[in-house]
Structure formats: structure tokens, C-alpha cells
Amino acid sequence: MAEAARVGQKSKNSFARARLVFPDGTSRVTVDRDPVPFYVERGMGSYLFDVDGRRFLDLGGNFTTLIHGHAFAPVVEALTRQLQRGSCFANPTESEIELAALLCGRIPRVDRVRFVNSGTEAVLFAIKAARAFTGRSKIAKLEGAYHGACDWAEVSLAATPENWGDPTAPLSTPYYRGMPTSVLNEVVVLRFNDVEGVHRLLSLDAHRLAAVLLDPMPSRGGLIAPKPEFIAAVQEIAGKNGILVIADEVLNLRQGFRGASARYGLVPDLLTMGKIIGGGLPIGAVGGREDVMKVFDASAGPPLLPQGGTFSANPLSMTAGLAAMRHLDHAAFAHLETLGNILRDGIGRAISTRHVPLCVTGAASLFRIHPMTHIPSDYREAYPAPGAAALMKQLSRFFAENGIILPHAAAASISTPMTRSDAEFIIDVFAGFLDSHQEMLDAIEASR
Structure with a gap:
């Protein structure tokens, strides 16, 4: 045509x-x-x-x-009411408590939540939280998996047959011209569903790894289901070596009422969310174990991980997200x-x-x-x-x-x-x- x-x-x-x-x-x-x-x-x-x-x-x-x-009519109606009250404030609103309570009550292992403005921010702060909690700097991630636009998450996002290296030891490849070599050196690249590779590559860097960043079903990686033995291997090696597991569910939270990790038997320490939890407005969230999330705690002095954001937890995104999620029964x-x-x-x-x-x-x-x-x-x-x-x-x-x-x-x-x-x-x-x-x-x- x-x-x-x-x-x-x-x-x-x-x-x-x-x-x-x-x-x-x-x-x-x-x-x-x-x-x-x-x-x-x-x-x-x-x-x-x-x-x-x-x-x-x-x-x-x-x-x-x-x-x-x-x-979606419930979102339109909720937003219309909120716009008449104001679009953003420096002070918190009750709507952020309601959305956080819904997520904590629904998603396993989400004891506490911190809101940000995008999936990229959620992943960035999850990586930072893992570093602050463990005192380590390196992360491991999946080859070809998309986790937003922060440097460490973009390593080997667009690897090709010309540069991805040996199948048993994938290379850390840059996503854009000028990506610092130091960033590449801070990332261990894993192949999805490669059980032997997970055991070997995570064990080699165990004492330097803060986290394994894992999308339960990477969209850019093929939208392929994880093998149960792969999930088990990640959990086993991470647990033995004090490495946190970050489940990136910015996209895949939509796989079920409790999300994708619950669907596939993954038990993460931190979980990132976005997209559907905002009802069509910009949003991101980091959730996880109470002890890990304490790195954000500023109630007794400077936190281990400072996190702010002018529009984080803004009432429009909170209100839209709450309306959308309540109808996702x-x-x-x-x-x-x-x-x-x-x-x-x-x-x-x-x-x-x-x-x-x-x-x-x-x-x-x-x-x-x-x-x-x-x-x-x-x-x-x-x-x-x-x-x-x-x-x-x-x-x-x-x-x-x-x-x-x-x-x-x-x-x-x-x-x-x-x-x-x-x-x-x-x-x-x-x-x-x-x-x-x-x-x-x-x-x-x-x-x-």
C-alpha cells in the first residue's frame, strides 16, 4: 500500500x-x-x-x-477533582499514603515504598539502595534487558553478535558513544535462563556485587518466560553471598494481581514499579524489605541514601494511580x-x-x-x-x-x-x- x-x-x-x-x-x-x-x-x-x-x-x-x-473514566474523574484542588505541593498528601498502602498490601515483599517520577528513576534508586545497604558497588544484569536510561542499567542493552562476546562470558558493551569504561567495569552481564552462567559469573564477583537486576520476563530480551531453575539459581547464589535481588517490574507488574515475581517464584529484596501504577501519568516506585528500605530513612539524621524530587509523589500521579489500581481487581x-x-x-x-x-x-x-x-x-x-x-x-x-x-x-x-x-x-x-x-x-x- x-x-x-x-x-x-x-x-x-x-x-x-x-x-x-x-x-x-x-x-x-x-x-x-x-x-x-x-x-x-x-x-x-x-x-x-x-x-x-x-x-x-x-x-x-x-x-x-x-x-x-x-x-479511563475513573481516572479522568479523579484527576478532574484533584486539579481543582491543586497539581503539586512541597508537602505530602494523603493520596500518596493510599497508593503506597495498596501496593504494600498487594505486592509480596513490598514492606515500604518510595515514589519517584519514572521507571528509570525507580531502577536508578534501587541500584543506589542496594549499594547503600551492602556497601558494594558492582551490579549484575541481563544481556539485552531494558531497565531505563541510567548508565549501569544500559550496559549490554543493545549488544550485537559483533560485540557481545563469548556465550559463556558475555562482554559488557556500551549503549552509547562515550559511555565510561568505569561503568562497564561495574557491571557483570548474565544471559537469561543460563543457570550455569549465573552460578559461575555471580560467584566470581560475589564479594563486590551489590545486586542482581532482573526483569522476570524482559521485553527487549524477547518476552520469554524464565526457567524455574534459573530463578532458583539467582536466588541461591544471591542469598549465599549477601547480594540483593532487584526485580524490575516497571513493565511486568501487569502480569497479575500480585505482579510477575509472584507469578514466577522470584522473591526479591527490592522491586521497581511504574507504568500501570500511575494511571497514565508519570510515576515510578521502589519497594522492598523494610530493613533495605531504611537506607532512605531521614528521621534520625542524614540517610544512607538521600532521595528527593520536585514531582515525586505528586498528587496527580498518586490520584490517577490509585483510581487505576483500585479497578485492577x-x-x-x-x-x-x-x-x-x-x-x-x-x-x-x-x-x-x-x-x-x-x-x-x-x-x-x-x-x-x-x-x-x-x-x-x-x-x-x-x-x-x-x-x-x-x-x-x-x-x-x-x-x-x-x-x-x-x-x-x-x-x-x-x-x-x-x-x-x-x-x-x-x-x-x-x-x-x-x-x-x-x-x-x-x-x-x-x-x-
Whole structure:
């Protein structure tokens, strides 16, 4: 289909203006463009409407944030009331206590909470808290896993076959030009689901490691389920050596009423949250064991870890988050689980009946399609070949042409307003893609 059908004229005009004020025409690198992004006019429920008047079923949800979809009425009503009272104060408000109490009462091992403004800040302060508690400086993290935009969390985020090193000893690779060598030296890189590697690499640096930073199901790493023996190995080595386990659930808290760690048997010392807990507004949170969280305690003098923030725990984010989370009850999660299973099963059937080199991963309300026959076990196995990457770009384009936003090479997510008919529509569009791109799929299979 011609480009004009993919991007409307008003979006093209907006992008031309944006290029005059932003370095590449956008304000964040994660914006999909083909080659021009479409500009959003509004969202309602599970749909987005662009400035050219077109409607799209939204499987992005602002990078999995909008678990209730767009303009969720309880959030809109709560925010309207709060805006009439004020948007931010230097003093605390009761709304922060209510949201913290909900999280502490729901998420295992979250005894105390500290609010910040983003998932990046949550991870940054979790790393700092682990250092303050242990007196150690190094961390370990997973190759290819995304944890926000702080230096240590970005190590080996975009490792490639050209620089990721030996499979038994992954190298610490820089994410951007000029990343300090000292940062690379402070990070031990692990492969997801590599049990032997966890035992060996964590043991080698045990006395210098403050924490293992672990996403229970890394989105950028492939949205792959953790092996129980991998989780057990992390817990065992960390526990024996006084290394804290940080579970990054900024994205994956949406996997269940109690989060992803509880789903997979991980028992973290610290847990980072964001996205869904803000009801669509900027937010982040660090929670964890009471003794570890005491590093933030300033009641008896300077804390081991000072943490502030002009907009941390602002009443708008607290109010929106509280409204959203109160409506994420067991019934809401059961609905998301059912729809997610329908989607993944339907996509899987479309793949198997056509014998094409694709597979689907994910859990609960998340899924990701991979250009390979077998489900990968880690980031390296999930890394696409050049031809496969082009196929996935075509997949996102085909979905957009048929009225669905499918994130390119990232986790897709469903929201509570979606229905079984929405799931069946997604499956039908995916099947249509397979039928119309058979030649391209055959070429990928032949190159294997």
C-alpha cells in the first residue's frame, strides 16, 4: 500500500514542523516511524485516533502503560477533582499514603515504598539502595534487558553478535558513544535462563556485587518466560553471598494481581514499579524489605541514601494511580489473562497451520511475535537476522494499514476495554499478513 495510506497529510505536516525544533523530529527515540510517525489527536478506550481522523486498535498502550486503555473514566474523574484542588505541593498528601498502602498490601515483599517520577528513576534508586545497604558497588544484569536510561542499567542493552562476546562470558558493551569504561567495569552481564552462567559469573564477583537486576520476563530480551531453575539459581547464589535481588517490574507488574515475581517464584529484596501504577501519568516506585528500605530513612539524621524530587509523589500521579489500581481487581486480571491466551493461541494456530518460520511468546496481557521457528530462550537466540527484522517491520506496517497499532520489535499489550471480538480481529489480520507475505516468509525459511 502506498505511503499516503499509512501516514496522513496532517501527520506529515506536523512532522515537518517537528523537524524544526527536535533533533530528529521526535522527542524520544522509541517513536515508531515509517518513515513519518502518525500524530495522535485523542484516545478513547482501546482505540487511538490520529490527526487525520483514522482509528486504530492500540496494542502499544504507551509502551504497556495504559492497562485500562485511554481516557479511563475513573481516572479522568479523579484527576478532574484533584486539579481543582491543586497539581503539586512541597508537602505530602494523603493520596500518596493510599497508593503506597495498596501496593504494600498487594505486592509480596513490598514492606515500604518510595515514589519517584519514572521507571528509570525507580531502577536508578534501587541500584543506589542496594549499594547503600551492602556497601558494594558492582551490579549484575541481563544481556539485552531494558531497565531505563541510567548508565549501569544500559550496559549490554543493545549488544550485537559483533560485540557481545563469548556465550559463556558475555562482554559488557556500551549503549552509547562515550559511555565510561568505569561503568562497564561495574557491571557483570548474565544471559537469561543460563543457570550455569549465573552460578559461575555471580560467584566470581560475589564479594563486590551489590545486586542482581532482573526483569522476570524482559521485553527487549524477547518476552520469554524464565526457567524455574534459573530463578532458583539467582536466588541461591544471591542469598549465599549477601547480594540483593532487584526485580524490575516497571513493565511486568501487569502480569497479575500480585505482579510477575509472584507469578514466577522470584522473591526479591527490592522491586521497581511504574507504568500501570500511575494511571497514565508519570510515576515510578521502589519497594522492598523494610530493613533495605531504611537506607532512605531521614528521621534520625542524614540517610544512607538521600532521595528527593520536585514531582515525586505528586498528587496527580498518586490520584490517577490509585483510581487505576483500585479497578485492577482479580476480575480485571482474569479478563486480561483470558484474552491474552486467546490471542497467543490464535496467533500460534495461524503460524502452525501455515508452517511459517514465526513463533509467539508472552504471558498474561503481553505478547510478542518472533521471526523464527522455535521459541528462543534468551536475548541472543531472539536476536533477529537482517531479513527477519525487515519482515517484522512489514508486519507492523500491515497491521497499521488494517487499523491496528502493533509495536515494532517490542511487547504488544492488551487493555481491559478490549473484547474477544478485538482479539479475533487481531488474529484475522495476522493471518492475512501471513497469506499476503508468503514469498517473504519462504525466503526467510530458505535462508535458515
